[in-house]
Amino acid sequence: MLRDSPPHTVAPVSKIAGDIVDVILAPGAESLAALVDLAGGRAGTDWADVLLVDARGGASLLADAEAAAVHARQAVLAIVADHAGAAAAYDAGATHVAVGEPTSESLALALRYAGRYARRLRGNGRMRRAGELAEGAVARFIAAGDPVEPATVAVVAITHFDTVNAAFGREVGDQLLREAAGRLTAVLPPYAVIERDQGAQFIIAVREDVEAARRRIAAIEGALARCFMLGREEAWLGARIGVAHRDDGEAAGSLVARAREALTAAAAGDAPQVRVAPQGHIAAGLDLAADLHRAIDRREIDILFQPQVALATDRITGVEALARWEHPKHGVLGAGTLFAAAERAGLGLALSEHIQLLALTRAAAWEGALANLRVAVNVTAADLARWDFAPHFMALVERAGIDPARVTAEVTESGLVTDLPLASTRLEALRARGLRVAIDDFGTGYSSLAYLKALPLDYLKIDRSLTQDITGAPRARVVVRGILAIAEGLGLQTIAEGVENVAERDLLADEGCTYYQGFLCAGPLDERALARLMEDDRP
Known part of the structure; x- marks a missing residue:
């Protein structure tokens, strides 16, 4: 890919047609070299992988205009500097756009059509498309149409990907994602948008x-359910899909948010694999956001506790705190819906703090059979992003009056995607005070192994999507066995989620899993039901 092209030849910009998505604005960039540094640092590329278009109307790394027209679609990055000194770095791979003279107006036009006419995703392995940038492309596509025109957004999460990544390496994992992108593209109409998300x-x-x-x-499900060939090896993946159909006049951001909520619901249960957000949910969402202010102030959001059982002794040793809100109009709402509403209302941190303090305070007051139970509380991405996360969290522990040795901070993978070194420092500060740290939903994100390498952890929680059907599917057993082996090598204890029958429990015990959580023991319980269960659990 353009390996022998010198970094100084120039071709007219007007002759270039490229596949362009994914925008970064970099005001004040003084030279093309600075722009290359910016782009290279972001995408892990070098000069030989970068197509440059400068404010004078030239493209470097290409021998002539004809080469520019041919090879622009193959470039990993194209950088455009407008006359005002701003720059836009684009990942190539999804949208066919003809770029004219690089004025601010032409840049805006290019971005508009990038959103509207996205046709394919080649899925270059170096792309790391942030969720907000993917949402931006979808938003432009939706906004380009009639406000009352039917539209659907789907968020597709490929399952078991981390296991393939662990077994075969990152390069093979990237190849698999490219093939998945190709399969998705093949079943979509030419006027659809497909964007690599987080x-x-x-x-x-x-x-x-x-x-x-x-x-x-349905065609997407079928495309991803077929076997993937990795050389001579077979890989069976699958997907969970959150779907939202547009309400009349609904904004693109709301449509994407509802699709994400539906994906959360699909991932939270064993079935169905596809979850559709109900029509009219936009109005309900606005109601929830408004009601949430009052619910937090009035302490209407409650906590349930789901037991965690030691496989070696079959005894309950801890619980996970789970938020529940009995809304007078919408019924019982779980944590996924609550936090989605909180984000819309700008109440994410307030809701998280309310739940954490309530759970810790309740657990601190437990007596008898409950007194020594560990309690795991969820930590969100927004929590970790706080500059004072560790001292603030410890202040909640002290305010609740609970022994830090009983507390586990349980962080979902999606909460750690921004800055691993900073997250590591903040979590280590908790461990230094006696708390333990768990990574939740392991196996559902892109960088799970990086998290295991970088973060100070005590527990690894295996997502229910990986433990389901381990008694009936040999491949599922291989997946879980591999995760348990990694955890053992790192000195981590493991908690399997979603265990529903004795056969699954026994198989996990035989494979060396430490704890399980699931309906075989109990679902989420209030404190009275938990106390009764603990009385029954006594020897």
Whole structure:
């Protein structure tokens, strides 16, 4: 790919047609070299992988205009500097756009059409598409159409990807994602948008009616359910899909948010694998955001506790605290819906603090059989991003009056995607005070192994999507066995989620898992039910 092209030849910008998505603005960049440094640092590329277009209307790394026209689509990055000194770095791979003279106006036009006419995703392995940038492309696509035109957004999460990554390496994992992207593209219409989202996820948008979109989602399921060949090895993956059909006049951001909520719901249960957000949910979402202010102030959000059982002794040793809100209109709402509403209302930190303090205070007051139970409380991405995260969290522990040795901070993978060294420092500060740290939902994100390498952890929680059907599917057993082996090598204890029968429990015990959590023991319980269960659990 352009390996022998010198970094100084120039071709007219007007002759270049490239595949462009994913924008970064870099005001004040003084030279093309500075822009290359910016782009290279972001995408892990070098000069030989970068197509440059400067404010004078030239493209470097290309021998002539004809080469520019041919090779622009193959470039990993194109950088455009406008006359005002701003710059836009684009990942190549999804959108066919003809770029004219690089004025601010042409840049804006290019971005508009990038969102509207995205056609394919080649899925270069170096792309690390942030969720907000993917959402931006989808938003532009939706906004380009009629406000009342039917539209559907689907967030597709590929399951078991981390296991393939661990077994075969990052390069093979990237190859697999490229093939998955190709399969998705093949079942989509030419006017659809497909964007690489965070982790092993894609965001898809189509302007079709509900029935056509349902057929499209079924085709996506089928495409990803087929066997992937990794050399001579077979890999069976699959997907969980969150779907949202547009309400009349609904904004693109709301549509994407509802699709993400639906994906969260799909991932929270064993079935169905596809979850559709109900029509009219936008109004309900606004109601929830408003009601949430009052609910936090009035302490209406409650906590349930799901037991965690030691496989060696079959005794309950800890619990996970789970938020529940009995809304007078919408019924019982779980943590996924609560935090989605909190984000819309700008109350994410307030809700998280309320739940953490309530859970810790309740656990601190337990007596008798409950007195020594460990309690795991969830830590969100927003929590970790606080500059004072560790001292603030410890202040909650002290305010609750609970022994730090009983507390586990349970962090989901998605909460650690921004700055691993900083997250490591903040979590280590908790461990230094006697708390323990767990990584939740292991196996559902893109960088799980990086987290295991970088972060100070005590527990690894295996996501229910990986433990389901381990008694009936040999491949599922291999996946879980591999994760348990990694955890053992790192000195981590393991907690398997979603265990529902004795056969699954016994198999996990035989494979060396430390704890399990699931309906075999109990679902989420209030304190009275938990106390009764603990009385029954006594020897």
